Amino acid sequence: MMQCAVCGQTGPTVESPKRESAEAQGRAILRSAEGAASWVESHRRREREHFTFRLLVGIPYRLIPGEWQ
Numbered sequence: 001m002m003q004c005a006v007c008g009q010t011g012p013t014v015e016s017p018k019r020e021s022a023e024a025q026g027r028a029i030l031r032s033a034e035g036a037a038s039w040v041e042s043h044r045r046r047e048r049e050h051f052t053f054r055l056l057v058g059i060p061y062r063l064i065p066g067e068w069q
């Protein structure tokens with residue numbers, strides 16, 4: 001999702017489809033980032049002085065039960 005660095009508002013979360021290869025996954029993530037960035041245009045129509053944004057990315061992290069527990 002995209003976040004306005006001025007007011008903290010965020011756009012909708014855009015999920016990346018899971019792909020088989022790392023290369024295809026990278027392309028899917030870039031397309032998702034472009035989808036998330038489309039929210040900036042509508043936010044800028046309401047807030048004409050907000051120019052700074054950040055792309056918030058979540059990386060799935062799964063724990064595997066084992067001896068470490």
Ligand SMILES: [Zn+2]
Pocket residue numbers: 004005006007008009043047050
């Ligand atoms: Zn804003």
